Amino acid sequence: xxAWKTLAAVLVTIxxxxxxxxxxxxxxxxxxxxxxxxxxxxxxEADLYEQGEDAIDDEEWENAVRYFAKCAELQGKRADGALYxxxxxxxxxxxxxxxxxxxxxxxxxxxxxxxxxxxxxxxVEVKERRGVTVNPSDVDDxxxxxxxxHSLMNTDPERAFPLLEKILKGKASKNIKEGAxxxxxxxxxxxxxxxxxxxxxxxxxxxxxxxxxHYLGVAGGExxxxxxxxxxxxxxxxxxxxxxxxxxxxxxDRVRILNAAKTEPDSxxxxxxxxxxxxxxxxxxxxxxxxxxxxxxxxxxxxDAMFVAGDVEHIGEIAKNDKSVDVRGEAIRxxxxxxxxxxxxxxxxxxxxxxxxxxxxxxxxxxxxxxxxALIDLxxxxxxxxxxxxxxxxxxxMGNKEAIDYMLEILNED
Numbered sequence: 001x002x003a004w005k006t007l008a009a010v011l012v013t014i015x016x017x018x019x020x021x022x023x024x025x026x027x028x029x030x031x032x033x034x035x036x037x038x039x040x041x042x043x044x045e046a047d048l049y050e051q052g053e054d055a056i057d058d059e060e061w062e063n064a065v066r067y068f069a070k071c072a073e074l075q076g077k078r079a080d081g082a083l084y085x086x087x088x089x090x091x092x093x094x095x096x097x098x099x100x101x102x103x104x105x106x107x108x109x110x111x112x113x114x115x116x117x118x119x120x121x122x123x124v125e126v127k128e129r130r131g132v133t134v135n136p137s138d139v140d141d142x143x144x145x146x147x148x149x150h151s152l153m154n155t156d157p158e159r160a161f162p163l164l165e166k167i168l169k170g171k172a173s174k175n176i177k178e179g180a181x182x183x184x185x186x187x188x189x190x191x192x193x194x195x196x197x198x199x200x201x202x203x204x205x206x207x208x209x210x211x212x213x214h215y216l217g218v219a220g221g222e223x224x225x226x227x228x229x230x231x232x233x234x235x236x237x238x239x240x241x242x243x244x245x246x247x248x249x250x251x252x253d254r255v256r257i258l259n260a261a262k263t264e265p266d267s268x269x270x271x272x273x274x275x276x277x278x279x280x281x282x283x284x285x286x287x288x289x290x291x292x293x294x295x296x297x298x299x300x301x302x303x304d305a306m307f308v309a310g311d312v313e314h315i316g317e318i319a320k321n322d323k324s325v326d327v328r329g330e331a332i333r334x335x336x337x338x339x340x341x342x343x344x345x346x347x348x349x350x351x352x353x354x355x356x357x358x359x360x361x362x363x364x365x366x367x368x369x370x371x372x373x374a375l376i377d378l379x380x381x382x383x384x385x386x387x388x389x390x391x392x393x394x395x396x397x398m399g400n401k402e403a404i405d406y407m408l409e410i411l412n413e414d
Contacts, residue, residue, distance in 0.1 A: 055067055056089065065089045084115040161191050165195060184215075193223070193227070200213050200230075210243055216228050241269055274302055286302050303315065312342060315335055335365055350362040356384070
């Protein structure tokens with residue numbers, strides 16, 4: 001009897017194990033099917049999204065709406081992006097209400113989506129096209145606020161102006177103030193001009209003055225250049241005057257920069273103006289100033305400016321003809337920084353100027369050019385031991401194959 005009971009227990013165990021296994025297999029099968037289903041949905045979503053993007057690129061707005069709407073219905077990983085592009089395409093089709101409703105659905109269903117900022121910006125565009133003015137004060141996102149400011153200035157400048165003034169003089173972020181200042185600088189209205197002039201002259205905070213000066217330069221035009229000149233003359237601050245000079249340079253006002261370079265009583269500001277002429281490529285103006293300039297600081301600034309302007313010709317003339325050894329040496333070193341095209345002139349100075357300081361300046365200039373060939377030729381010809389030692393010292397640290405071969409050649413001679 002015990003044997004039979006034992007056998008029965010074993011059979012029950014086997015049967016139960018079989019049932020469990022069957023359940024396990026069923027569970028695994030269901031899991032695999034669910035996984036396959038998700039993969040199919042993901043592939044379908046990716047295909048629809050890609051087709052929608054192609055339609056956007058081809059400006060096929062109806063197809064774009066169809067593909068992206070179907071993609072959004074799958075509620076997958078790209079549903080929020082699909083909703084945005086659906087709204088975008090609907091706006092292109094002129095369906096403003098549909099676009100706004102889709103944006104609302106995106107913000108409701110996916111409030112943390114990375115597409116929210118883009119959707120807000122699109123919403124402003126849609127509303128403006130419908131003739132609904134968006135008040136920048138009602139917008140939280142800074143980029144969207146800037147868009148609203150710009151749009152309002154174009155559509156209703158009288159209403160926009162006090163809002164801009166409030167933003168500029170209020171506690172808005174620097175980013176918002178920069179955007180507002182840019183919009184203000186682009187406006188042709190008399191009120192905008194008066195406010196920009198007032199801020200540039202320092203009636204607001206130093207930060208606003210700096211912004212006003214900068215954006216007047218960016219905007220350019222004779223009107224804004226005149227405002228900058230007025231701000232320059234009205235200010236007693238060297239830093240503000242420097243900002244104005246830079247703004248004039250940005251605006252391309254060579255005439256006013258040149259006037260400051262010639263007449264500014266503050267030597268530092270005058271030298272700054274001279275260097276800005278170099279940035280502007282005013283080679284002839286700089287050469288003319290050199291002919292009459294006696295101030296050492298201004299002369300140094302002129303050489304710097306010529307260098308920035310890439311004026312090999314006039315720097316070469318200074319290196320050849322100036323009476324001061326120090327000035328000639330500085331000009332030679334600048335030529336060295338201007339590339340190997342200056343090597344023939346440098347070698348000519350070395351051969352024709354007996355001053356050892358000038359020869360050392362040429363050696364330095366050729367070294368900066370990594371011009372081993374020219375230094376080797378000088379080394380072979382040089383009889384002065386001190387100068388030859390200087391040349392060899394430069395060659396020894398150049399890491400140039402030609403220089404290394406020459407140094408080995410000298411070693412083998414010993």
